[in-house]
Amino acid sequence: MAVKWIAPEYGGIEVLTLVEAEVPPPAAGQVTIDVRAAGVNPADYKHLAAARAAGRPLPLGIGYEVAGVVSALGPDTTIASGGGAVGDPVVAFRIQGGYASRVTVPAKDVFAKPGALDFPAAANLLLAGATAAEALHVTKVTRDDTVLVHGASGAVGVSVLQQARVIGATVVGTASEHNFDLLRRFGANPVAYGPGLTGRIRAAASRGVTAVVDTAGTDDALDSTVDLLADRSRAVTIVPSDRSRQAGITAIGGTLPASAAFRDAARARLVTLAAEGRLLVPVARTFPLDKAIEALELVRTGHPGGKVALIP
Structure with a gap:
């Protein structure tokens, strides 16, 4: 079992609910990650606000990027940066439902965590x-x-x-x-x-x-x-x-198709720059996972003084 934040109905961050949920085991091409930190971004609450107009199915997950440790891999599966084994630290982006204690996500979206970054910083690297x-x-x-x-x-x-x-x-x-x-x-x-x-x-x-x-x-x-x-x-x-x-x-950015394609292509290079110590991520605050609404409110003010992460 894991805990995760979902939006069971359309609305803003006020509709978010913390629930317990089963995490499916990874199929071929998937990885299960025990989340150590989840990045908190303006895109997260914008995703909620735009959900009704976009016709996104309910319930909605929230959170596009995480850092954590591999707890399981699907059959014949390696992560995007090559290799990967149970116990390896990783980052994942662009995923759905990152505000969680455990996630199963496509292996193509998972990369080795740069050693130069701790988990809260790594969880905020890629978006x-x-x-x-x-x-x-x-x-x-x-x-x-x-x-x-x-x-x-x-x-x-x-x-x-x-x-x-x-x-x-x-x-x-x-x-x-x-x-x-x-x-x-x-x-x-x-x-x-x-x-x-x-x-x-x-x-x-x-x-x-x-x-x-x-x-x-x-x-x-x-x-x-x-x-x-x-x-x-x-x-x-x-x-x-x-x-x-x-x-x-x-x-640029947002949900523009050209932006999404470029961001996906850029991920491996960004991970390399961070691993080399040439791309740092200042983190202002961390919150426990159950304080996600407070974290989002801080980010929504526009003045957190650095990145914000949730810690399961």
Whole structure:
């Protein structure tokens, strides 16, 4: 038996219920994982909110990524990164129903856990990391670019900073001043939010801005992008709006098919970067699994100060 969170009816996080459930043994091509940590992401509560319109069957599971230990493998089954045995630490993404003490998931979505990350950090590696990788891919960033990252202290922003540093690009990041040390830690030149933003960015980007990744979705972020970037095809946002669409800025992430395909393809490389110590995941808080609603409320405020994980 395991415990897991489900939504037995359509609604927001208020409908979530913690239940006991049997976990099916793994069939061929499947892996059972004893969960040590589950990542908590905005996509989790957005999944609940969109379920009715999408016609998703009830009950709904919640949670896209976990880290844990293999407890069983299906016949003739190896994990995506090769090998895998009972007792091995792993990460899994994109799965369904990760807010649980045990899950059985497709082996193609399971990878060896990077030794450089503990379980809470590893459980938060791949959703934000794959979105960041997609942003840099779509904007065609190279070592010759100066990338402007709006909302650079958030989970996706921090991953963009690190992956851009691997590429060799110069990065300017917008954030609140109390997060400047975090941005500098990951190689970005920080710029404060507020009036006069465009002018401060222009001063910080001595060679000019050549690509933009917007994780904030504010009017100031959009205005500065339009003012500073000549080629709008080199701007992406994870918070699309009518204004951003009218400005010709590409939306990524969410349930877009192209985004899903890219994120799946990016997973192995992200695991390798983390294993090499070149991709870290700052974790702000952990909660017991039975406090999932509190964890989601914290993430929904938009200011957790780092990633959040559930611990069964």
